[in-house]
Amino acid sequence: MANRSSQNEDQNFITREETKSKKAEIDAKIKENVVTSGTIFIIKFADILNANNSSPEVISHYMQRVLHSIFFIGYVSKPRVYPEEFIPEKILESFKEKFPGPFKDYLSHVPHQTPYSILLEFMSENKNCNEPKILMQELWEINKSLWKTDTNIGYQPVANDFTATVIAYSCYGDINGNNNVNSAYGSSISCKGRVPRRIMIHISVLQVWDLAISYAVCQEGDSPALVFPNQVCCKAYNFHCNSNCFLEVPPCAKCMKSFRGVKFNPPCENPDDDPTWPYGNCAENESLNKLLKGCQDLRSRILTEKNIQGKQMDIIEIETMFKKEKEEKLKKNLKNLLGSQNITLRKDNRKLQSFQPM
Numbered sequence: 001m002a003n004r005s006s007q008n009e010d011q012n013f014i015t016r017e018e019t020k021s022k023k024a025e026i027d028a029k030i031k032e033n034v035v036t037s038g039t040i041f042i043i044k045f046a047d048i049l050n051a052n053n054s055s056p057e058v059i060s061h062y063m064q065r066v067l068h069s070i071f072f073i074g075y076v077s078k079p080r081v082y083p084e085e086f087i088p089e090k091i092l093e094s095f096k097e098k099f100p101g102p103f104k105d106y107l108s109h110v111p112h113q114t115p116y117s118i119l120l121e122f123m124s125e126n127k128n129c130n131e132p133k134i135l136m137q138e139l140w141e142i143n144k145s146l147w148k149t150d151t152n153i154g155y156q157p158v159a160n161d162f163t164a165t166v167i168a169y170s171c172y173g174d175i176n177g178n179n180n181v182n183s184a185y186g187s188s189i190s191c192k193g194r195v196p197r198r199i200m201i202h203i204s205v206l207q208v209w210d211l212a213i214s215y216a217v218c219q220e221g222d223s224p225a226l227v228f229p230n231q232v233c234c235k236a237y238n239f240h241c242n243s244n245c246f247l248e249v250p251p252c253a254k255c256m257k258s259f260r261g262v263k264f265n266p267p268c269e270n271p272d273d274d275p276t277w278p279y280g281n282c283a284e285n286e287s288l289n290k291l292l293k294g295c296q297d298l299r300s301r302i303l304t305e306k307n308i309q310g311k312q313m314d315i316i317e318i319e320t321m322f323k324k325e326k327e328e329k330l331k332k333n334l335k336n337l338l339g340s341q342n343i344t345l346r347k348d349n350r351k352l353q354s355f356q357p358m
């Protein structure tokens with residue numbers, strides 16, 4: 001009996017050790033992917049800024065924001081990645097000298113956007129992007145170079161943690177593309193890992209997005225949803241590594257339920273299928289948020305669906321409802337998420353301090 005029990009203990013010990021070493025192997029792979037993806041992103045983004053003949057001020061502004069966002073996401077990732085690990089050794093000192101802010105503030109300030117969302121903002125502000133197809137072609141070329149691929153397994157990405165695979169384009173006004181059209185691009189939340197992704201969605205909902213979008217995201221498809229005027233259209237594009245372009249993609253059921261009245265093109269294919277990703281993840285949120293923030297006339301026309309008493313809320317009532325019913329719970333969630341990564345951030349006027357490039 002004694003022998004059998006010690007055999008069992010030995011086996012248990014071996015199994016525990018095997019599990020531990022497997023976990024360490026998986027963790028090392030995850031970390032390697034985050035580091036490789038971050039490094040590729042930083043180098044490519046520096047190339048894009050330089051190739052565009054941007055002024056030193058513009059280069060510094062965008063580079064600081066991208067570095068800070070990558071450093072913050074690296075720190076809240078599991079396993080943790082420190083800023084120095086993202087920058088190749090030979091350029092580390094010059095980066096610290098040129099961009100000291102992100103190295104100093106990545107633990108005390110939150111980023112407002114993922115790195116890819118900042119890249120998209122730069123591209124849409126600095127290129128001729130009235131025609132989505134032209135921008136999508138440029139982004140396709142960029143995405144291709146952001147993905148470390150492995151041709152042995154069918155040209156599959158092995159490190160693409162900071163690349164957005166879906167871009168959405170929204171417009172308000174004349175949908176035939178004539179005068180007076182407001183338009184905006186947005187990307188899906190482009191970071192891997194459950195905790196970093198949830199943290200970025202919470203920051204977006206609490207500190208970045210128009211509160212009408214935050215409200216819609218928090219409703220999680222429940223009534224009453226937002227109702228947009230019918231001059232709002234939205235198109236999304238999905239990046240396929242093997243094809244030669246971004247392909248148009250219909251919205252998911254979550255977006256269709258949350259943003260009523262928007263003309264999605266192509267339309268939602270499976271309105272009853274709830275996708276597995278979290279609310280707030282889709283590119284449509286960021287795109288519609290920017291559209292709303294850039295157009296007061298559109299904001300004033302946003303309503304909710306009628307409730308059972310037949311009443312619709314306007315934008316002021318939606319904001320009040322969000323603050324009253326959703327905000328405190330979300331703040332607590334965010335505090336817990338950050339706490340789980342040992343981060344305690346200072347507040348500034350009841351909000352977490354946001355990173356500002358110097």
Ligand SMILES: [Zn+2]
Nearest residue numbers: 252254255282
């Ligand atoms: Zn969606």
